Amino acid sequence: MRVNQTYRSLLDKSVNSMLSAIEIYNKPNFTYREETFAILAINSWELLLKAQLLRSNNYNLKSIYVLEPVITKSGVQHKKNTKPKLSRSKNPMTLNLFEVIKKLEKIGFTISKNLNDSIEALVELRDNAIHFHNNSTISKEIQELGFACIKNYMNIIKIWSLEIDLSSYNFYLMPLAYVDSKIITEGVVTGEIKNYLQFVKNKIDSHDSEDEDFDIAISIDVSFTKANSFDSIGFKYDENGIPVTISEEEMRNRFPFTYDEVRKKAKLRYSNFKQGKGFNEIMRLIKQDGKIYHERKLDPSSSSSMIKGFYSSNIWKELDKEFNRNK
Structure with a gap:
């Protein structure tokens, strides 16, 4: 052509x-x-x-x-x-x-x-x-x-x-x-x-945190080590490894959305969104992904506190596959 x-x-x-x-x-x-x-x-x-x-x-x-x-x-x-x-x-x-x-x-x-x-x-x-x-x-x-x-x-x-x-x-x-x-x-x-x-x-x-396609600035911190980069090994899970602790505040930042917030934003984000069996099945599968779904106590200091699920902003990548975004 x-x-x-x-x-x-x-x-x-x-x-x-x-x-x-x-x-x-x-x-x-x-x-x-x-x-x-x-x-x-x-x-x-x-x-x-x-x-x-x-x-x-x-x-x-x-x-x-x-x-x-x-x-x-x-x-x-x-x-x-x-x-x-x-x-x-x-x-x-x-x-x-x-x-x-x-x-x-x-x-x-x-x-x-x-x-x-x-x-x-x-x-x-x-x-x-x-x-x-x-x-x-x-x-x-x-x-x-x-x-x-x-x-x-x-x-x-x-x-x-x-x-x-x-x-x-x-x-x-x-x-x-x-x-x-x-x-x-x-x-x-x-x-x-x-x-x-x-x-x-x-x-x-004032950036739009839900906009995953475009950024205003990307912060990249560079550090140098004497290790041979060809022999270096990335992070891995090890029972005997040093534990890494993430604070409750950091977890809230990583998983900021409740189910109701996801549902309400989805109504505005997608032209063909419907809450029903299809949506519930998608959310059930998403809950199996620890990078997107996380459960935490509403009162971390109480052993009997209620547990509630929260979602990361990566949930929009998954929902975008199932629904049509508004222009």
């Missing part, structure tokens, strides 16, 4: 822009890495979203152009007819990133809150790059935004079935450069950086 050339070009340029962002970030001595990564990554997102908008409008170029009313011979604006607005070089101006997102949402493509906030955080870095002066104080935070950006980029390609063969690009084998997280005194951080970090923190604090 023949693919529209403009659509294909937008996809190719988007991928090349994201690869360039990763490559530049990973350079061993590049003092403008965070700002350059943000500029190229946002350019990649804009091209990708424009490609999707173009495809969704039967490859009509007007769908990605900034349009203005046609001026009639009498000098007034036509009520219906429009034409592309031209730039200083007399070329058609295209929509900006957030205009594209609004248009996609109008025609039924959901841009989740987490994805939107992830993009906004990088746009803010790009727009305010001049204020940061290549300061290393936010390197780790930008790295965490970068990890989420790459994960989100790959996920949206899969979800929308865009014509990009991810197997040809080893995004997941290209971790961003290791950044040593050092404690920096408060006096070193400028006012602009404080404002930016607070901007990102507010988005992370």
